[in-house]
Amino acid sequence: MTCEEKTMKSERIYEGKIVNLRIDTVELPDKKYSKREIVEHPGAVGIIPITEDGSIILVEQYRKPVEKKLIEIPAGKIEINEEPKETAIRELIEETGYKAGKMEYILEFYTSPGFTNEKIYLFLATELEYVEENPGEDEYIQVKKIPIEKLVDMIDKGEIIDSKTIISIYFAMKYLKAK
Numbered sequence: 080m081t082c083e084e085k086t087m088k089s090e091r092i093y094e095g096k097i098v099n100l101r102i103d104t105v106e107l108p109d110k111k112y113s114k115r116e117i118v119e120h121p122g123a124v125g126i127i128p129i130t131e132d133g134s135i136i137l138v139e140q141y142r143k144p145v146e147k148k149l150i151e152i153p154a155g156k157i158e159i160n161e162e163p164k165e166t167a168i169r170e171l172i173e174e175t176g177y178k179a180g181k182m183e184y185i186l187e188f189y190t191s192p193g194f195t196n197e198k199i200y201l202f203l204a205t206e207l208e209y210v211e212e213n214p215g216e217d218e219y220i221q222v223k224k225i226p227i228e229k230l231v232d233m234i235d236k237g238e239i240i241d242s243k244t245i246i247s248i249y250f251a252m253k254y255l256k257a258k
Contacts, residue, residue, distance in 0.1 A: 081108055082108060083108070084105040084106065084107060084108075084113075084115075085105060085106040086103050086104070086105055087103075087104045087105060087106050087112065088103070088104040089101055089102075089103045089104075090102050090103075097120070097156060098118050098119060098120050098195075099118070099119040100116065100117070100118055100119070101116075101117050101119060102114055102115070102116055102117070103115045103117060116194060117194065117195065117196065118194055118195040118196075118197070119195075119196055120156075120195055120196060120197035120198075121156060121157050121158075121159070122156070122157045122163070122197065122198045122199070122200065123154055123155060123156050123157060123166075123197065123198075123199050123200070124154060124155060124157065124163050124166045124167040124170060124199065124200045124201070124202060125152050125153070125154040125199050125200070125201045125202070125243045125244075125247060126152055126153045126154065126167050126170060126171045126179075126182075126201075126202050126203075126204050127152055127185070127201065127202070127203050127204065127247045127250065127251050127254075128152075128153065128171060128175060128177055128179065128204040128205075128207055129203065129204070129205055129207075129251055129254070129255070130207055130224065131207075132226075133226060133227050133255050134224045134225055134226045134227065135152070135224070135225060135227060135230060135247075135248065135251055136153070136175050136177055136207070136222065136223070136224055137150050137151060137152060137153075137222075137223045137224075137225060137230075137244070138150075138151055138152075138153055138174050138175065138220045138221065138222055138223070139151075139220070139221040139223055140218065140219060140220045140221070141219065149239075149240065149241050149244075150223065150233070150238065150239050150241070150244065151241045151243070151244045152241075152243060152244045152247045153170055153171050153174040153175050154170060154174075154199070154243060155169070155170035155173070155174070157200075163184070163200035163202075164182060164184065164202065166200075167182055167200070167202040167204070168182055171204055172210060172211075172212070172213065173212065173213050173218075174212065174218070174220055174222075175212055175222050176209050176210060176211050176212030176213075176222065177204070177207045177208065177209055177210070178207070178208050178209075178210045179204035179205060179206060179207055180205065180206025180207070180208065181203075181204070181205045181206050182202050182203075182204050183202060183203045183204075183205075184200065184201075184202055185201045185202060185203050185250060186201050186250075187199065187200045187201065188201070188246070190242065190243070199243055201243070201246070201247060201250070203250075203251075203254065227248070227251055227252055227255060230248045230251075231248065231252065234248060
């Protein structure tokens with residue numbers, strides 16, 4: 080038996096600056112029908128900026144959907160006609176003021192495939208040089224440099240709860256051990 084759902088009808092109900100929303104009517108494997116609410120997202124990048132001393136450059140910013148400040152890796156939406164690596168280079172400078180001598184693609188993952196097609200492309204940034212931060216006009220960001228050992232403790236204490244950041248910290252631990 081196949082587990083695929085066949086799209087019978089798709090209706091776009093909202094087009095926004097960051098996301099679109101559509102409702103798909105799908106035929107299930109048992110020939111019944113169901114509706115799927117899907118948030119369309121152009122994709123994003125996350126950057127793991129590791130300093131020479133093994134610290135990670137993070138950002139703290141208020142996130143309205145969860146009504147709190149979160150500590151996260153630098154990240155951002157991929158713009159039209161922009162490659163993920165270009166986005167990573169741009170976002171790292173904009174959010175932290177650091178430029179990477181090396182920007183290496185690591186992996187990609189879906190953030191929440193139950194309702195969105197958003198994919199994050201993760202990059203490792205090393206050989207960092209401070210140039211000057213240039214956040215977007217609606218971004219209020221505090222840059223933090225935190226040793227990797229402390230970050231694991233912050234995850235354990237529930238102080239870091241952003242999934243892309245947790246994935247990145249565990250990757251950074253693996254990277255630093257192999258170095």
